[in-house]
Amino acid sequence: MSRDARWKALLELLVEQGRLDVEEAAKALGVSAATIRRDFDQLAEQQMLVRTRGGAVVHGVSYELPLRYKTARRATEKQRIARAVAELITPGEAVGLTGGTTTTEVARALATRPELAQGSPALTVVTNALNIANELAVRPQFKIVVTGGVARPQSYELIGPLADGVLSQITMDVAVLGVVAFDVVHGAAAQDEAEAAINRLLCERAARVVVAADSSKLGKRAFADICAAGQVDTLVTDTGIDPETTARFEDAGVTVVAV
Structure with missing residues (x-):
């Protein structure tokens, strides 16, 4: 197992x-206790965990993995969700994409849609996510608009008043949100308040809003509010969503697409 995979x-x-604890982790990963101790020490240096006597605990009360360590979580579900979201986009539209693993998959799904391979541009993509802009910028069928702002290393998203300045001057047909949590009562939310503020502005500037979230994020709350459930037009999720949750969202006016 490589170091990155082990981390x-x-x-x-x-x-x-x-x-x-060290022994528990060593057994779970099939490596030596000495290797786990080194891993814990190096991860603690990067402030990704807190070292304790004989082990480690999560860093802070509200823990958030950096994006590069989230990519393998529920990857199959995210890819199905992304393809379904991409099918909701019409050629010629202006699309806002927030940062996150699911929205990154949406960008990749848009890039491989045959109908979007023609024309210049086939889509205008507005994003505050550096990794999404990087992936799509080399494709001539997309016009890429990147907001300004300060890069947040956990999510590769640009945040702050510079991003506000760009978004306040444009309108979009659809905003696709990647969220940490989405609940009928508490709405869509993120872990970081500055990130949530940019996502909120994307919603306000779009004619319709799509939340792309796997079922593990539904019925949950997170620290920073993005928007109310009533502001979301469509939820695209996986088939792990239960009928009761589906009914609650639909009663709130949200169209639920489970794939």
Whole structure:
């Protein structure tokens, strides 16, 4: 197992359990205790966990994995969701994409849609996510508009008043949100308040709003509000959503697409 794969597995376990000891982690990953101690020390140096005697705990009360360590989580579901979201986009539209693993998959799905391979541009993509802009900028069928702002390393998103300035001057046909949590009562939310503020402005500037979220994020709350459930037109999720949750969203006026 490579170091990156081992770190990803360790952080996944830590998020799930909140605390890990060295021997437990070594057994789970099939490596030596000495290797786990080194991994814990190096991850602690990057402030991705807090070292304790004999183990480690999550860093802070509200823990958020950096984007590069989230990519393997529910990857199959995210790819199905992304393809379904891409089908909701009409050639010629202006599309806003927030940062996140699911919206990154949406960008990739848009890039491979045959109907969008022609024309210049076939789509205008507005994003505050540096990784999404980087992937799409080389494709001539897309006009890429990147907001200004300060880069947030956990999500590769640009945040702050510079991003506000760009978004306040444009309108979009659809905004696609990647969220940490989406609940009928509490709405869509993110972990970071500055990130949520940019996502909120994207919603306000779009004619319709699509939330792309796997079922593990539904019925949950997070620190920073993005928008109310009533402001969302469509939720695209996986088939893990239960009928009761589907009914609650539909009663709130949200069209639910489960794939």
